[in-house]
Amino acid sequence: MKKEELLTTASLALLELEEGEVERLGEEVARMLDYFEMMTKLDVDGLEPTTHAFQKTNRLRADVLNNNNNNNNTNNSFNRPLIMENGNDVEDDFFVIPNVL
Amino acid sequence: MKDLEGWKKVLTDQDRAKKYREYITGWEKKIGSLLEWKLPEPGKYRDDGSPLSAVPFAVKDNIAVEGFKLTCGSKILEYVKAPYTATGVKNLQDSGAWVMGKTNLDEFGMGSSTDNSALQKTNNPYDTSRVAGGSSGGSAAAVAAGIVPFALGTDTGGSVRQPAGFCGIYGLKPTYGVVSRYGLTAYASSLEVCGVCARTVDTTRSVFHAMRGLDEMDQTTIDFETVSSGVKTVGVLKVEDGSLSAEVAASYETSIARLKKLGYEVREISIPAMDYVVPAYYTIATAEASANLARFNGMRYGLSPIFAESPEDLMRYSRNMGFGEEVKTRILLGTFVLRSGFQDQYYVRAQKIRTLIRQELDEIFAECDVIMLPLFPTAPFHHGQSELTSFQQKQADVYTCLANMTGSPGLAVPSSLEKGLPVGVQFMAPPCGEERLFSVAEELEKVFPAPRPAGYSEEWRS
Numbered sequence: 040m041k042k043e044e045l046l047t048t049a050s051l052a053l054l055e056l057e058e059g060e061v062e063r064l065g066e067e068v069a070r071m072l073d074y075f076e077m078m079t080k081l082d083v084d085g086l087e088p089t090t091h092a093f094q095k096t097n098r099l100r101a102d103v104l105n106n107n108n109n110n111n112n113t114n115n116s117f118n119r120p121l122i123m124e125n126g127n128d129v130e131d132d133f134f135v136i137p138n139v140l
Numbered sequence: 141m142k143d144l145e146g147w148k149k150v151l152t153d154q155d156r157a158k159k160y161r162e163y164i165t166g167w168e169k170k171i172g173s174l175l176e177w178k179l180p181e182p183g184k185y186r187d188d189g190s191p192l193s194a195v196p197f198a199v200k201d202n203i204a205v206e207g208f209k210l211t212c213g214s215k216i217l218e219y220v221k222a223p224y225t226a227t228g229v230k231n232l233q234d235s236g237a238w239v240m241g242k243t244n245l246d247e248f249g250m251g252s253s254t255d256n257s258a259l260q261k262t263n264n265p266y267d268t269s270r271v272a273g274g275s276s277g278g279s280a281a282a283v284a285a286g287i288v289p290f291a292l293g294t295d296t297g298g299s300v301r302q303p304a305g306f307c308g309i310y311g312l313k314p315t316y317g318v319v320s321r322y323g324l325t326a327y328a329s330s331l332e333v334c335g336v337c338a339r340t341v342d343t344t345r346s347v348f349h350a351m352r353g354l355d356e357m358d359q360t361t362i363d364f365e366t367v368s369s370g371v372k373t374v375g376v377l378k379v380e381d382g383s384l385s386a387e388v389a390a391s392y393e394t395s396i397a398r399l400k401k402l403g404y405e406v407r408e409i410s411i412p413a414m415d416y417v418v419p420a421y422y423t424i425a426t427a428e429a430s431a432n433l434a435r436f437n438g439m440r441y442g443l444s445p446i447f448a449e450s451p452e453d454l455m456r457y458s459r460n461m462g463f464g465e466e467v468k469t470r471i472l473l474g475t476f477v478l479r480s481g482f483q484d485q486y487y488v489r490a491q492k493i494r495t496l497i498r499q500e501l502d503e504i505f506a507e508c509d510v511i512m513l514p515l516f517p518t519a520p521f522h523h524g525q526s527e528l529t530s531f532q533q534k535q536a537d538v539y540t541c542l543a544n545m546t547g548s549p550g551l552a553v554p555s556s557l558e559k560g561l562p563v564g565v566q567f568m569a570p571p572c573g574e575e576r577l578f579s580v581a582e583e584l585e586k587v588f589p590a591p592r593p594a595g596y597s598e599e600w601r602s
Contacts, residue, residue: 040476044476045472048472048475048476048479049472051475051479052430052434052471052472052475053434053437053452053455053456053459054456054459054460054463054468054471054472055456055457055459055460056460056468057460060465060468063465064465064468064469064472067469067530067531068469068472068473068476070531071422071426071469071473071531071534072473072476074418074419074422074531074535075419075422075423075477075486075490077415077416077419078416078419078420078423078486078489078490078493079485079489081413081416081493081496083489083492083493083496086492086493086495086496087492087495088488088491088492088494088495089491089492089494089495089498090330090491091330091360092316092317092330092546092547092571093316093317093362093547093571097359098356098359100356117223117224118206118223118224121206121221121223121224122223124221124223125220125221125223125440125441125442126440126441127441127444134439134440134441136439136440136444136451136454137444137445137446137447137448137454138447138448139448139449139450139451139453139454
């Protein structure tokens with residue numbers, strides 16, 4: 040894998056690699072991609088791709104708002120104050136993000 | 141229930157609670173299995189008489205438990221607190237069991253040694269210079285040391301079973317979809333499940349029964365159907381010479397001999413697509429990881445810089461500071477295999493290979509009730525990469541990642557001690573065939589129960 044390819048991939052993944060990492064991670068990624076090449080030896084014609092082990096259909100819930108805050112798995116809402124506690128900086132019900140120019 | 145009975149007073153009896161605390165502290169200095177732990181105030185917890193009531197357990201730190209952090213072994217989530225409780229854990233809490241702590245892991249579950257944790261080092265209770273396996277190394281070590289009777293882990297490619305083998309205990313990877321993944325921090329959604337590390341087969345079964353069930357919060361949960369539990373025929377994977385270390389090969393032979401002695405019909409089997417399982421597995425796992433881990437960007441929570449030029453820079457800095465090298469490597473790989481122009485070459489091909497592997501296993505399960513195969517090619521190795529490089533550790537997932545690719549259940553069973561180190565063996569059953577696994581494991585347990593490391597004690601409990 041060329042260095043530019045690696046850097047393009049890193050930028051797509053929003054990863055900024057430092058100089059040493061470009062070498063080390065690049066080597067590891069290249070080694071794995073070589074290994075993945077082995078898959079081309081197998082004839083896969085006529086095989087359908089398996090995306091999930093057993094899932095046959097989607098299960099849908101009723102499209103209703105549920106504002107229950109009691110952390111009960113039978114509803115689809117969350118405990119908002121507990122979630123907000125994780126914010127680095129919070130104002131009312133909003134996350135305040137670092138200053139960006 | 142015998143194993144669990146002995147635990148029922150460590151939380152409720154003041155004297156025993158004190159000894160429990162001392163026992164945990166003593167072991168933790170040596171093995172570092174827990175990232176966080178706390179015991180209830182004496183007298184606060186009561187036993188209502190049901191099997192799991194007042195029994196303490198630990199949970200891998202990539203599974204959400206309200207009241208604890210949810211670090212995933214990563215710097216990026218080091219101070220994040222879980223805002224809710226995972227369904228599997230909730231089901232156990234509803235059965236009366238009590239979460240006493242969170243266990244160490246390879247960052248986001250990526251690794252086979254727990255050395256990839258950014259937060260703490262975890263050692264094997266049998267030899268602290270060696271790893272406990274991974275990625276659920278903390279859970280396996282805590283159970284092996286007798287800190288808890290069971291602990292929850294997650295298994296994406298062997299992360300419950302391999303450390304269970306390294307620590308000489310039982311490790312269950314349930315059928316995909318039978319236990320809810322709600323509250324599990326996603327790494328590779330189509331492969332991973334919540335599993336159980338435990339000292340006995342009986343405890344493994346009780347915990348599994350309490351955890352499982354349809355969950356409206358995880359649309360991939362399935363209605364489990366019971367597959368008959370009787371086992372007569374065991375398919376034993378023929379292993380090529382040289383693919384296992386001498387110790388592991390000897391242990392494998394020991395287990396084969398035991399099966400024959402117990403009266404099972406043992407049939408040699410082979411899986412032709414086996415050579416392709418690891419590349420296909422890592423293609424799928426890294427692709428899914430690159431998508432799942434995209435959410436960690438320092439924007440709302442988690443590690444972030446105090447200043448950035450642009451929102452995109454902020455995300456880049458956060459991810460660069462927050463993720464370790466193994467995680468970055470896998471994100472890069474996954475992003476690459478999903479890039480336009482490469483998808484058919486890697487991702488789609490890997491999914492087709494997944495179909496082929498399932499077909500081959502279906503044929504085997506038409507003839508055999510369960511199959512036995514190794515867990516890992518070596519005994520617990522030393523910390524660092526001097527014995528097995530990161531690449532070799534990935535290749536070594538060959539025996540375990542099979543069950544994740546097909547969704548089948550797998551169980552690690554203690555096989556022997558070799559030069560003082562535990563070696564395990566693995567059983568696989570067709571989907572929803574967990575009872576078959578327990579049935580064989582229980583017969584083998586009578587011959588060789590889970591061993592005990594030096595320093596293991598139950599005296600403080602009685």
